[in-house]
Amino acid sequence: MSPEKTPILEVSKLVKRFGGFHALDGLSFHVVPGEILGLVGPNGSGKTTAINVISGLYAPDGGEVVFDNVSSGGVASHKLVHRGINRTFQVPKPFLSLTVRENIQVALAYGGATGAPSIAELLEEYRLKEVADRPAADLNSAQQKMLDLTRALATRPRLLLLDELAAGLNPAELDWIAGRIKALAATGMAIIVVEHLMGFIEQITDRVIVLNAGKEIFEGTLATAVREPQVIEVFLGGEHAH
Amino acid sequence: MHNASKHLLFILAPLVVVFALLPGVYQNHLLLFNFVIFLILAQGVNIIYGFTGYLPFGYVGFFGAGAYGFAIMVMHLQTPAPLAVLVGGGVAVLLGLLLTPLLRLSGAYFAIANLAASLAVLHFVANPALEGITKGPYGVSLTGTFNPTHAYYAAVVVMALTVGAVVYLKNSPFGLALQAVREDAVSASMAGVNIIKMRVIAWLASALVAGLAGGIYAWYVSVFYPDNVFSGEFSIFAIVFALFGGVATITGPIVGVLILYGIYNLIGFTTPQYFQLIYGLLIMGLVLFLPAGLVSLATRRGWHVP
Numbered sequence: 217m218s219p220e221k222t223p224i225l226e227v228s229k230l231v232k233r234f235g236g237f238h239a240l241d242g243l244s245f246h247v248v249p250g251e252i253l254g255l256v257g258p259n260g261s262g263k264t265t266a267i268n269v270i271s272g273l274y275a276p277d278g279g280e281v282v283f284d285n286v287s288s289g290g291v292a293s294h295k296l297v298h299r300g301i302n303r304t305f306q307v308p309k310p311f312l313s314l315t316v317r318e319n320i321q322v323a324l325a326y327g328g329a330t331g332a333p334s335i336a337e338l339l340e341e342y343r344l345k346e347v348a349d350r351p352a353a354d355l356n357s358a359q360q361k362m363l364d365l366t367r368a369l370a371t372r373p374r375l376l377l378l379d380e381l382a383a384g385l386n387p388a389e390l391d392w393i394a395g396r397i398k399a400l401a402a403t404g405m406a407i408i409v410v411e412h413l414m415g416f417i418e419q420i421t422d423r424v425i426v427l428n429a430g431k432e433i434f435e436g437t438l439a440t441a442v443r444e445p446q447v448i449e450v451f452l453g454g455e456h457a458h
Numbered sequence: 459m460h461n462a463s464k465h466l467l468f469i470l471a472p473l474v475v476v477f478a479l480l481p482g483v484y485q486n487h488l489l490l491f492n493f494v495i496f497l498i499l500a501q502g503v504n505i506i507y508g509f510t511g512y513l514p515f516g517y518v519g520f521f522g523a524g525a526y527g528f529a530i531m532v533m534h535l536q537t538p539a540p541l542a543v544l545v546g547g548g549v550a551v552l553l554g555l556l557l558t559p560l561l562r563l564s565g566a567y568f569a570i571a572n573l574a575a576s577l578a579v580l581h582f583v584a585n586p587a588l589e590g591i592t593k594g595p596y597g598v599s600l601t602g603t604f605n606p607t608h609a610y611y612a613a614v615v616v617m618a619l620t621v622g623a624v625v626y627l628k629n630s631p632f633g634l635a636l637q638a639v640r641e642d643a644v645s646a647s648m649a650g651v652n653i654i655k656m657r658v659i660a661w662l663a664s665a666l667v668a669g670l671a672g673g674i675y676a677w678y679v680s681v682f683y684p685d686n687v688f689s690g691e692f693s694i695f696a697i698v699f700a701l702f703g704g705v706a707t708i709t710g711p712i713v714g715v716l717i718l719y720g721i722y723n724l725i726g727f728t729t730p731q732y733f734q735l736i737y738g739l740l741i742m743g744l745v746l747f748l749p750a751g752l753v754s755l756a757t758r759r760g761w762h763v764p
Contacts, residue, residue: 271648272647273644292647292652293644293647293648294647294648294650294651294652294653297647297648297649297650298650302648303648305644305645309642309644309645310641310642310645311637311638311641311642311645311646312641312642313637313641313706314634314637314638314641318634319638321631321634322631322634322635322638322646322649322651323649323650325631325634325635326631326635326649326650326651327649327650328650364645367645367648367649368648370649371649371650
């Protein structure tokens, strides 16, 4: 992380409730351009909810999301896409009956980005060239994840949220996608990665935030996090913490 | 040649030429007119169902609204028929705007709510208390504007515009975005698509098409009752024809109307006693073996169907 950079995203005291359940309970963090931030925590800790609020799928019940100095909490997703936020989904959600090429075309036509990469570049870079004219329904799950990612990149985001992109990829694919994510960050893109694969998180992130029950319980490098008793407690249970 | 030009040249142009010339060689003009009306309605269903996934079981509501919009203009304001047809289309669009909250529903819920809405419009129009405006349940008689020849060619023009609109949807980023919304609204919004705006545009476009068809129908028949122009058969036929051919294509609904409405009339003329049986079996066969329509016979083989 470069401390001199101003954050592109600032989340403060974010609250999201579902009935009586507090999925996010006063979460605050920030991310700067070019940084890869990891969001980790046990299932149900609020990682995906945080991504859903930042990407406009849910309106927050409290707190604030500021993207590029403008409040963005509760703003419709497509407007946030035009402002420069995009994401992938834990379970990829391509337009199944459209071809791979058409999937990307929609985002290029409606993403509102100038200077976005071309379809040919995206297909080549994310290993989709061979299947470009096949319906997305024909792709395997790793390919669908890459299509989800290219759909997001076609809108040329400045903040990219990756929700378990690595899950289900084989070791060679993991190394390759880690390289791609680092290359994107090197262009100045801020990236938030939600992931359960700790090796992958360690390989790519500059900093991690550990969530539990909708709150931040740790912020720092993953190497430090794994020695933190509170972190060990939420992942492994109380008896392992001491 | 650009794909859209090909579609206009090889699908739209022959269709228009054939239906423009047929009245000169075939005497059953009412049948030809009905073909054109169903070609319009099936493509209207295609726009809203094929491209956005909303199944409009009450589609006839727009058709009836268009017919009554036409009738009221002609009866009370002595509006020239072509202008009254446009007003009929406008009335259907207004009804569509009124019904936009239905787009919050999906699947069967939308279909049922849309059906209920069309019945509500029927009973509103047929209300004896509105006799001074709509003639209530007693029906309208527009003998002053009766001109089936002009009405027929107006229908051919609207058919050309409707098929042209579907050619546009099939060949534009706009049409692609509509299909993206149909496939996955959340992903479509993350592609930057304003999903509410897209759905409303498609909904109003399909309302306009049905309203224009309804206005022209009123012009052609000139005497009708609320039950005629709000008959559920219009919705059902248009949906069945579109599905039989295959939606989200240009040719599917055309093929569906030509074959199914053709067979419908053939059986009706020759063996009316077996009519329901044969027609029912045909539709059951379609649902069981070709749920994606006749065009899927070709797409399954990897052929591209426009």
